[in-house]
Amino acid sequence: LYYTQINTAGVGGTLPDLFYVRSFDAAPFGARGWITPLNELMERDGMDFSDFWPAQVAQNSYEGQLMTLPYDFSNVAMYYNKTMFDEVGVPYPTNDWTWDDCFEIASAFKDGEPGDQTRWGVELWTWGWMMMGLLHAGGGATFSEDNRSCIVNNPENVATLKRIQDEIAAGNA
Structure with a gap:
């Protein structure tokens, strides 16, 4: 409001x-x-x-x-459960881990078929700032360099969103 x-x-x-x-x-x-x-x-x-x-x-x-004074700053961090990694037999993430690495092992964690699961490989929040971070990590951007145009439908963003959609459909996220 x-x-x-x-x-x-x-x-x-x-x-x-x-x-x-x-x-x-x-x-x-x-x-x-x-x-x-x-x-x-x-x-x-x-x-x-x-x-x-x-x-x-x-x-x-x-x-x-x-135009405005910065007042806070948010970062995205990944937390993982070592016990779960040990249970499914995959190595722990390293400092050079990428989103591709994350999605590659995500299927090891799911405990059923999509729609009938209680565990997934990764939880992806759909908050705007989180999605913007994922788009940027995928090589995209939300606005042009001069901030005058929305470029959310650029090829890099479309590929990132398609990847996320595919991971969700596969039950990995």
């Missing part, structure tokens, strides 16, 4: 003076002129951009201008 109200107010020209903006809304809101770039204010007040992770600055920027 909050973002419906903010978008409605933005389109209607009645935005509040102060409102919460998620990191991934920085570019679209900046493109619409709904938020004020912070670079000059930060420089005036002696704030150091290097205090923030470069990826956070990029995510919160539009056309080279920081």
Whole structure:
């Protein structure tokens, strides 16, 4: 409801003076002129951009201008159950493990046919930020370099989503 109200107010020209903006809304809101770039204010007040992770600055920027202050950062980590790995006889993941490696061994963990399982090889969350991470890991991107175009249907993303769909259909995820 909050973002419906903010978008409605933005389109209607009645935005509040102060409102919460998620990191991934920085570019679209900046493109619409709904938020004020912070670079000059930060420089005036002696704030150091290097205090923030470069990826956070990029995510919160539009056309080279920081639109929102980074406030948190999420990482994707893989946890695994050593007992389960031992039970099915597959080696533990290594530091150079890839998604291909993960999916390759996932079928060893399933305990039945798709639709009649209680255990799968990997659990894939479909939260937006998780899917964006998987798309990027597959060589894709969600937006063009200039953040002006959605490119979610590029060949790399389609291949990654097809791979995920195939793994789910096979009962591996």
